[in-house]
Amino acid sequence: MDFVEALEARMEDIASACTQCGKCFQACPMTVPTGIAEADPKHVLSGIVDLLRGGDGNAEAATWAAACSSSGYCIEACDYAVNPRTMVRLAHFASVKRHDGYEVKSNAMKSFRGMAKAVRVISRLQLDAAEIDRLQPPPRKVAPATSPDVSFYTGCNAHKTPHILILCLEVLRAIDVSYEVIGGPTACCGVFQFHSGDAETSGRAGLSTLEQIKALGAREDIAWCPSCQIQFQDVIIPNHKMMSQGDEFSLTPFFLFLERHLDRLARVFVHPVRKRVALNERPGEPDVARAVKRILAAIPGVEFVDLDVQRVGLMSNYLTVTPRFKDELREVEFRAAADAGVTTLATVYHACHRELCHFEKTVTFEIINVMEIIGESIGVSADDIYKRLKMMDDVESMMTECGDLLRTHHLDPNDARDVLLADQLAARPLQGSVVEADISAR
Amino acid sequence: MLRIRFIGIDGETAEVDAAEGASVMMAARDAGIRGIEAECGGALSCGTCHVYVAQAYQAMLPQASVEEQDMLELVAAEREAGSRLSCQISMTADLDGLTVRIPDSQT
Numbered sequence: 001m002d003f004v005e006a007l008e009a010r011m012e013d014i015a016s017a018c019t020q021c022g023k024c025f026q027a028c029p030m031t032v033p034t035g036i037a038e039a040d041p042k043h044v045l046s047g048i049v050d051l052l053r054g055g056d057g058n059a060e061a062a063t064w065a066a067a068c069s070s071s072g073y074c075i076e077a078c079d080y081a082v083n084p085r086t087m088v089r090l091a092h093f094a095s096v097k098r099h100d101g102y103e104v105k106s107n108a109m110k111s112f113r114g115m116a117k118a119v120r121v122i123s124r125l126q127l128d129a130a131e132i133d134r135l136q137p138p139p140r141k142v143a144p145a146t147s148p149d150v151s152f153y154t155g156c157n158a159h160k161t162p163h164i165l166i167l168c169l170e171v172l173r174a175i176d177v178s179y180e181v182i183g184g185p186t187a188c189c190g191v192f193q194f195h196s197g198d199a200e201t202s203g204r205a206g207l208s209t210l211e212q213i214k215a216l217g218a219r220e221d222i223a224w225c226p227s228c229q230i231q232f233q234d235v236i237i238p239n240h241k242m243m244s245q246g247d248e249f250s251l252t253p254f255f256l257f258l259e260r261h262l263d264r265l266a267r268v269f270v271h272p273v274r275k276r277v278a279l280n281e282r283p284g285e286p287d288v289a290r291a292v293k294r295i296l297a298a299i300p301g302v303e304f305v306d307l308d309v310q311r312v313g314l315m316s317n318y319l320t321v322t323p324r325f326k327d328e329l330r331e332v333e334f335r336a337a338a339d340a341g342v343t344t345l346a347t348v349y350h351a352c353h354r355e356l357c358h359f360e361k362t363v364t365f366e367i368i369n370v371m372e373i374i375g376e377s378i379g380v381s382a383d384d385i386y387k388r389l390k391m392m393d394d395v396e397s398m399m400t401e402c403g404d405l406l407r408t409h410h411l412d413p414n415d416a417r418d419v420l421l422a423d424q425l426a427a428r429p430l431q432g433s434v435v436e437a438d439i440s441a442r
Numbered sequence: 443m444l445r446i447r448f449i450g451i452d453g454e455t456a457e458v459d460a461a462e463g464a465s466v467m468m469a470a471r472d473a474g475i476r477g478i479e480a481e482c483g484g485a486l487s488c489g490t491c492h493v494y495v496a497q498a499y500q501a502m503l504p505q506a507s508v509e510e511q512d513m514l515e516l517v518a519a520e521r522e523a524g525s526r527l528s529c530q531i532s533m534t535a536d537l538d539g540l541t542v543r544i545p546d547s548q549t
Contacts, residue, residue, distance in 0.1 A: 106516050109487070109489060109513070109516050113488055113490065120481070138468075138472075138483065139484065141468070185488075186480075186481070187483070188485065201486070201487050204485055208483075209485070
């Protein structure tokens with residue numbers, strides 16, 4: 001059985017398991033901004049199932065699948081143990097594949113290359129060669145001599161905000177966990193190719209990364225990026241299991257690993273952090289949000305404030321398909337944080353940090369990543385160069401700031417300028433085109 | 443050690459050592475050869491390690507797999523008779539002295 005056959009078999013299994021009751025649709029926060037909230041849930045689900053089986057589905061199903069923000073509320077809503085988030089993601093994959101036909105391979109390659117180039121340039125505009133090699137080591141030719149406690153799988157885009165990853169490694173070091181880093185575009189989970197409808201290349205990338213992680217021989221494999229986490233959980237790992245007749249593999253989200261070692265962490269939380277902190281919480285991985293709150297509660301001096309606002313998306317960039325909705329959610333959250341008198345709004349994930357950090361100059365509180373708070377209590381810090389650059393709001397100032405590293409890494413200035421313009425001063429939907437309804441229809 | 447000769451975009455030649463079994467792409471990366479971007483690290487996902495294999499060596503290489511051929515259809519520079527992805531060329535004793543030219547663009 002190859003990857004494509006395994007994926008098709010799983011799509012058929014999921015299509016057969018779905019009763020099309022429509023509860024998942026009713027639980028979804030994306031139906032209102034996309035203008036499909038009034039659609040008959042059973043009709044939408046019949047379309048989703050049809051897409052999974054290679055059919056055209058229907059317009060509402062295609063819109064819903066394209067707008068999925070991976071918030072995960074649907075998972076709890078399902079009475080039949082179908083994972084509707086996985087189902088809708090697979091339906092979107094099937095819809096794109098059917099619509100784009102022979103173009104999927106070309107689109108997948110362009111999507112991956114675009115991401116890889118952006119990661120290569122943005123990370124090198126912030127770090128010297130030694131630090132790049134530490135955080136994005138080239139694929140290993142031989143296994144490490146001694147098995148590390150963990151492999152730390154970073155994903156790709158997290159390297160645009162490398163201070164977060166540097167702090168992750170510092171925290172692992174502080175609690176005496178040995179690690180091997182694997183990450184950057186050479187260890188892709190395949191999500192970009194998957195979103196482009198190219199199962200074959202997505203599988204090749206994801207399975208290659210799975211083998212790279214396994215080859216490190218770590219006692220546990222932990223992952224930073226939630227996109228990689230669910231791409232592995234939803235697609236790569238189940239397919240790998242089917243293809244290998246049962247070979248087990250799993251990835252632990254980084255914060256769940258830290259939570260499990262909270263006793264060790266608490267011992268190194270020696271510096272009080274006098275901050276009143278609200279969390280830029282995301283619902284996609286509820287266990288992660290819970291773990292982060294437990295970790296923050298263990299830090300002396302931190303006063304945690306729970307904001308009563310709507311939470312949507314696996315990460316902020318999953319809402320780029322509905323830009324007005326994203327802006328509204330952000331404004332409501334900022335207002336709630338200001339009203340609550342917080343000193344700090346802490347992002348959990350890298351993509352949220354990228355999209356929110358520069359708003360710091362427009363609000364009454366700082367916007368930092370939660371790893372910065374954890375690091376401060378341990379006594380380690382890493383400069384958030386990404387935020388410093390982004391707050392410049394002007395590409396020529398960014399180019400001047402990064403001039404030395406631009407030359408050191410032999411980066412083409414025109415390429416770098418284009419990447420900065422696209423990445424720092426604009427945002428692209430991860431899933432595809434904007435699918436937001438006209439505002440008058442809402 | 444085996445030798446690989448890279449002819450760069452500007453016509454300059456660089457000679458690189460490679461162990462038997464190493465891919466031409468990895469040898470290029472280890473030696474810092476410019477123009478071999480290899481964004482995916484050999485997972486056959488990006489087509490950014492495209493090279494033109496010198497005619498004398500073309501017949502010595504195993505045929506490109508279907509997956510490699512698919513990727514070669516999408517490379518940025520013009521595809522020629524000697525076009526290969528360097529991540530798919532494993533060095534053997536027969537290939538000692540392999541000469542490849544780097545295309546003017548990978549993306």
